[in-house]
Amino acid sequence: MPSSFLHPFTRPLRDDFVSITDGKGALVFDDQGKEYIDGMGSLWYANVGYGREEIAEAIAQQAKRLGAYHTFDPFTNPPAEQAAAKIVELSPYDEARVFFGSSGSEAVDTAMKMARISQRQLGHPEKQIIISRERGYHGTNYGGTSVQGIPPNREGFGPLVPGIINVVADDDEAMKKIFAEHGDEIAAVITEPIQGAGGVWPPPPGYLSHLRDLCDTYGAFLIHDEVITGFGRTGKWFGSQFYGVTPDMITFAKGVTSGYVPLSGVIVGPAVLAGLEADEDFTLRTGYTYSGHQLGCVAALKCIEIQEREGLLARATAIGERLSAGLNDLRDEGLLLDVRGEGAVWGITLLDGVDVVAVRDALLEMGVIIRPIPPHMSMCPPLVITDEQIDTMVSALRKVLTAI
Numbered sequence: 227m228p229s230s231f232l233h234p235f236t237r238p239l240r241d242d243f244v245s246i247t248d249g250k251g252a253l254v255f256d257d258q259g260k261e262y263i264d265g266m267g268s269l270w271y272a273n274v275g276y277g278r279e280e281i282a283e284a285i286a287q288q289a290k291r292l293g294a295y296h297t298f299d300p301f302t303n304p305p306a307e308q309a310a311a312k313i314v315e316l317s318p319y320d321e322a323r324v325f326f327g328s329s330g331s332e333a334v335d336t337a338m339k340m341a342r343i344s345q346r347q348l349g350h351p352e353k354q355i356i357i358s359r360e361r362g363y364h365g366t367n368y369g370g371t372s373v374q375g376i377p378p379n380r381e382g383f384g385p386l387v388p389g390i391i392n393v394v395a396d397d398d399e400a401m402k403k404i405f406a407e408h409g410d411e412i413a414a415v416i417t418e419p420i421q422g423a424g425g426v427w428p429p430p431p432g433y434l435s436h437l438r439d440l441c442d443t444y445g446a447f448l449i450h451d452e453v454i455t456g457f458g459r460t461g462k463w464f465g466s467q468f469y470g471v472t473p474d475m476i477t478f479a480k481g482v483t484s485g486y487v488p489l490s491g492v493i494v495g496p497a498v499l500a501g502l503e504a505d506e507d508f509t510l511r512t513g514y515t516y517s518g519h520q521l522g523c524v525a526a527l528k529c530i531e532i533q534e535r536e537g538l539l540a541r542a543t544a545i546g547e548r549l550s551a552g553l554n555d556l557r558d559e560g561l562l563l564d565v566r567g568e569g570a571v572w573g574i575t576l577l578d579g580v581d582v583v584a585v586r587d588a589l590l591e592m593g594v595i596i597r598p599i600p601p602h603m604s605m606c607p608p609l610v611i612t613d614e615q616i617d618t619m620v621s622a623l624r625k626v627l628t629a630i
């Protein structure tokens with residue numbers, strides 16, 4: 227009999243779960259006290275690791291003073307102002323502004339709405355189309371569902387948002403063709419710098435800068451969905467900096483607070499701001515009750531401080547070197563078909579016919595968490611994972627793949 231809790235992305239009739247109760251560093255523990263090396267940073271987010279007293283303290287102090295107060299006109303609050311300023315400082319922009327939400331899905335839907343309304347404010351109401359790429363994952367609100375490049379995630383939910391074109395993932399020519407056909411009507415392109423939940427796919431060399439050029443040529447905005455790649459995952463603060471391509475908006479969530487409190491946002495660059503700020507009388511009629519939530523913003527400031535103090539961006543690069551070396555060995559031993567990634571986010575493709583869920587379950591038994599995305603698996607460990615824990619993960623994977 228399933229419990230009252232209806233789980234996300236899960237068969238509603240599933241009734242056996244691993245109940246996670248504790249965490250420390252890159253380890254989590256279940257209600258039986260069993261220890262797991264978390265190769266996924268929960269769901270791509272626990273960048274600074276678990277059990278950080280100083281984050282708990284910062285959140286508690288703020289909660290005691292004022293848990294939250296909304297930021298609709300005319301209100302603001304110091305943590306939201308400080309977090310926005312700090313995030314702009316880390317971003318690729320000299321000048322930008324930050325819009326806050328609570329989830330990646332909210333950030334994506336907001337960026338889509340901002341692209342369209344900014345184009346309208348700039349005198350281009352005909353620019354409504356939003357382009358996305360196959361394999362892209364952009365959350366599960368209706369905007370994000372509509373731009374999803376993973377078909378099963380779109381199916382069965384009724385009519386989706388109109389004006390979306392989903393393009394073959396890595397094909398420059400296909401993208402050029404869409405621009406040639408619809409260029410004057412395109413509001414924006416949304417893409418993850420590294421496609422994550424679709425199986426971890428870094429872009430082909432030059433792909434993102436070609437996309438930037440196309441957007442510039444046709445007056446479309448480029449949105450980088452950095453919900454996974456933001457906040458240090460690639461070894462830079464943002465994947466945009468890693469690839470040296472500056473988009474017009476960046477969505478973020480997950481690593482900004484390492485999940486201690488949900489927080490997301492959109493970094494709105496100058497081209498989009500020009501539309502939003504063009505008319506003094508214009509009101510941006512979108513936002514969330516919890517936009518600029520004090521607890522989320524306090525957690526973000528503390529997480530950023532920790533990442534800076536502990537050099538966790540450089541650690542992401544080192545994790546990537548060690549993890550990919552181990553995974554490439556497994557590929558060379560004939561146990562994997564493919565290994566790909568950057569920094570501390572990696573994907574592997576298993577041999578034909580191998581049941582990835584069975585591999586996930588066997589690894590769980592051995593106290594290692596990596597995520598199945600059939601026929602791929604993904605790894606996105608906390609940036610505090612130790613070398614020894616990385617090696618344990620790889621050797622557990624070797625054992626399971628050899629036995630299966």
Ligand SMILES: Cc1ncc(COP(=O)(O)O)c(C=O)c1O
Pocket residue numbers: 270328329330331332334363364365366418422423451452453454479480
């Ligand atoms: C790139 C990307 N965008 C958006 C989302 C949606 O975020 P959330 O689940 O917080 O709504 C995710 C979640 O994995 C993501 O990876």
